[in-house]
Amino acid sequence: MxxxxxxxxxxxxxxxxxxxxxxxxxxxxxxxxxxxxxxxxRDIEVPLLGFGCMRLPMQGDEIDTDELDxxxxxxxxxxxxxFDTAYMYVNSQSETAMGKTLSRYKREDFILADKSxxxxxxxxxxxxxxFEEQCKKCKTEYFDFYMCxxxxxxxxxxxxxxxxxxxxxxxxEEGRIKYLGFSFHGTPQILREVVKEHKxxxxxxxxxxxxWDVVKAKEQYEIVQKENIPVIVMEPLRGGGLVNxxxxxxxxxxxxxxxxxxxxxxxxxxxxxxxxxxxxxxxSNLEQIKQxxxxxxxxxxxxxxxxxxxxxxxxxxxxxxxxxxxxxxxCTEVCPVGINIPAAFSLYNQYKVMKNKMMFTIYxxxxxxxERPEKCTKCxxxxxxxxxxxxxxxxxxxxAAEYKTxxxx
Ligand code: SF4
Ligand code: SF4
Numbered sequence: 194m195x196x197x198x199x200x201x202x203x204x205x206x207x208x209x210x211x212x213x214x215x216x217x218x219x220x221x222x223x224x225x226x227x228x229x230x231x232x233x234x235r236d237i238e239v240p241l242l243g244f245g246c247m248r249l250p251m252q253g254d255e256i257d258t259d260e261l262d263x264x265x266x267x268x269x270x271x272x273x274x275x276f277d278t279a280y281m282y283v284n285s286q287s288e289t290a291m292g293k294t295l296s297r298y299k300r301e302d303f304i305l306a307d308k309s310x311x312x313x314x315x316x317x318x319x320x321x322x323x324f325e326e327q328c329k330k331c332k333t334e335y336f337d338f339y340m341c342x343x344x345x346x347x348x349x350x351x352x353x354x355x356x357x358x359x360x361x362x363x364x365x366e367e368g369r370i371k372y373l374g375f376s377f378h379g380t381p382q383i384l385r386e387v388v389k390e391h392k393x394x395x396x397x398x399x400x401x402x403x404x405w406d407v408v409k410a411k412e413q414y415e416i417v418q419k420e421n422i423p424v425i426v427m428e429p430l431r432g433g434g435l436v437n438x439x440x441x442x443x444x445x446x447x448x449x450x451x452x453x454x455x456x457x458x459x460x461x462x463x464x465x466x467x468x469x470x471x472x473x474x475x476x477s478n479l480e481q482i483k484q485x486x487x488x489x490x491x492x493x494x495x496x497x498x499x500x501x502x503x504x505x506x507x508x509x510x511x512x513x514x515x516x517x518x519x520x521x522x523x524c525t526e527v528c529p530v531g532i533n534i535p536a537a538f539s540l541y542n543q544y545k546v547m548k549n550k551m552m553f554t555i556y557x558x559x560x561x562x563x564e565r566p567e568k569c570t571k572c573x574x575x576x577x578x579x580x581x582x583x584x585x586x587x588x589x590x591x592x593a594a595e596y597k598t599x600x601x602x
Contacts, residue, residue, distance in 0.1 A: 222492060228272030229489035234423065234470045235372070235394075237337075239304060241464045242489045243275035244268055244482075245427065245475035246291050247282040256283060256290040264482050265294045271486050274303040277425075277473050279342055280310040280327060292332035305333060306425075308342030308376060309361065311352050320360035324369070338425070339370040340397055344387055345379030345521070346580075358391045376427065378521065380580050381412050388420045395470060397425040401435060402462045402503040403510055404428075404517065418468060426472040429463035430456060434515075439545070442509050449502045456481075457488035462503050465495040515542050516588055517581050524575035524585055533564035534575060534585055541592045550599050557596050567593040 222230040223238060231238040250260040268274065276295065278287045288307065295303055307327050309320060328334060341357050352358075364370045376397035377384055388396070396417045404410040417424060430436055436456045438446070446453055456474075463472045476482050495503070518538040525534055537560065544553035557565070566589035575585045 222494075224492070225272065229486055230464075230492035231272065232470060237304065239471050240273045240275050240489070241469075241471055241492060242273050242460065242485055243277050243306070243425070243471040243473040244273065245473040246276055246278040246287045248475040248477040249283050249287060249290060250477055251283075254284075256286050258290060258293065260479070261290060261294050262297070264476065264479050267479060267482050267486070269298060269303065271490065273482075273486055273489070275306070275471055276303060277306040277338075278331070279308040280313065280323070288327055288330040292330050296332045300333060304337045305331060306338035306340070307331065307336045308340040309357060310342050311344070311348040311357065314351055314355045314357065317355050317360060320355060320357050321364065324361075324364060328369075335369045335371065337371045338395065339364075339373055341375040344375050344377050344383070346383050346523075347379075349379070349383055349387070362391075374422075374425070377413065378519070381416060384413055384416050388417055388422060393420075393422050395423045395425055397427055397473075399428045399519075400424070400426045400463055400466065400469075401429050401431050401459060403431055403435060403507050405507065414466065423468050423470050424466070425470050426463045426466070429472045429474065430459045432475075434542070435459040438506075439510070442506050445506050445509055446502065450499060453499075454484070454488075456484060458499070458503070460485060460488055461492070462495055462499075464489075464492070465500075515545050516583065518542075518583060519581060521580060523578040523580065527574045527578050529572065529574065530568050530570060531563055532566065532569055532575075532589065533560055534589070536560060536564070537566045537589060537592055541595070544595075554596065554599055565593070566590070566596070569593075 222232055222241060224230055228240075230241045232241060233239075244265075250257040250264070265276075268276075276291055278291045280288065282288070283290070291305075295305065309323060313323055314320060324339075328336075339361065341352055341361070344352055358373075361370060361373055365373050372394035374393050374395035374397060375387065377387070378399065398410065398413050398417065400410045400414060414424065436459070438455050443455070446455065446458060450458070460472055460474060463469065474481075474485050476485060516538040518535055522535055525532070528534065537557075540553065540557060544550070562568070569586050569589045571586040571590075573586055576583070579585060
């Protein structure tokens with residue numbers, strides 16, 4: 194029931210004039226009593242917080258469907274009715290679990306997003322075949338948002354060769370897909386090509402305040418904005434990395450905004466970009482759902498002061514040595530030695546957050562001898578393949594030196 198409805202105007206000054214005229218989002222959110230903030234997108238209202246269904250609650254190897262029902266019910270009660278699943282999420286169990294839990298509701302009462310797995314495609318016919326399989330698993334006849342999943346430099350040829358867009362466009366014309374888009378994890382160059390190839394309804398991008406400058410998130414965002422394509426944000430908290438902040442980063446947040454919590458701050462930062470439809474959070478328990486919903490029940494766009502704080506927090510994180518590796522593994526494809534580069538960077542990043550030297554050495558030693566950072570010959574072949582422009586041999590040398598110091602100390 195609409196008892197109270199009004200528009201909140203943001204004080205943001207982020208966008209250029211061109212961005213202000215983009216197709217959705219702009220600066221307004223719709224607030225209805227008892228519901229989280231929403232934005233108008235085409236003919237529907239989309240909650241600003243979307244439920245990313247890739248880290249669902251587990252009981253052993255299976256999804257805990259009782260807990261999932263409770264989480265979904267809480268979302269639905271608060272107007273958080275956007276659910277984002279994919280073919281391979283939770284070892285390919287997510288679609289079936291979401292289909293089961295959502296079938297307790299009328300189809301028109303929730304917004305369901307799914308993705309076409311490019312890596313599964315062998316022929317043009319597979320696009321529709323897999324779409325039908327997904328519909329069956331999700332117990333639906335149509336998807337509201339549907340994407341070519343994970344276009345990047347490795348998948349873009351397959352996506353083109355099987356005419357994925359053309360096949361999905363037919364499904365859209367048949368009413369089986371409402372909005373057709375793509376999710377992206379590649380280089381800006383590939384993105385420039387993809388946005389110009391077809392008429393997309395939206396793009397799903399990895400955007401958060403840490404990646405904004407360092408990992409070219411801003412560049413990617415601006416590429417799609419130029420084409421006036423609305424954005425769905427994924428990884429707004431960088432897989433939890435912006436929740437477990439170091440003491441120095443927390444101090445910066447708290448000294449400027451004593452009441453702010455890291456998760457809410459990161460989600461609001463992402464939601465405050467111009468032309469964002471929704472921000473996805475991969476929530477795995479009811480507590481996370483409640484916290485995130487609370488953020489969007491009382492949603493306020495970021496102030497200029499908060500924007501500045503986010504920039505400062507990002508700078509502190511970077512200066513603390515955290516490595517912005519997305520584990521794409523493009524580097525390992527060309528390493529003649531076989532160094533496990535993403536694993537080395539990941540364990541180092543965790544060490545920087547947790548500051549646990551013993552755990553760092555334990556994890557380090559789970560790497561095979563030949564995979565360890567100290568085996569790097571500094572040939573630099575990997576650097577050319579890194580979409581994050583990391584100086585890999587230099588970073589590996591730093592990690593190896595840190596390990597040596599701890600062991601010798
Ligand atoms: S610089 Fe090191 S990590 Fe990179 S390709 Fe050469 S040996 Fe492998
Ligand atoms: S170091 Fe670069 S290329 Fe290698 S996994 Fe990380 S982001 Fe990818």
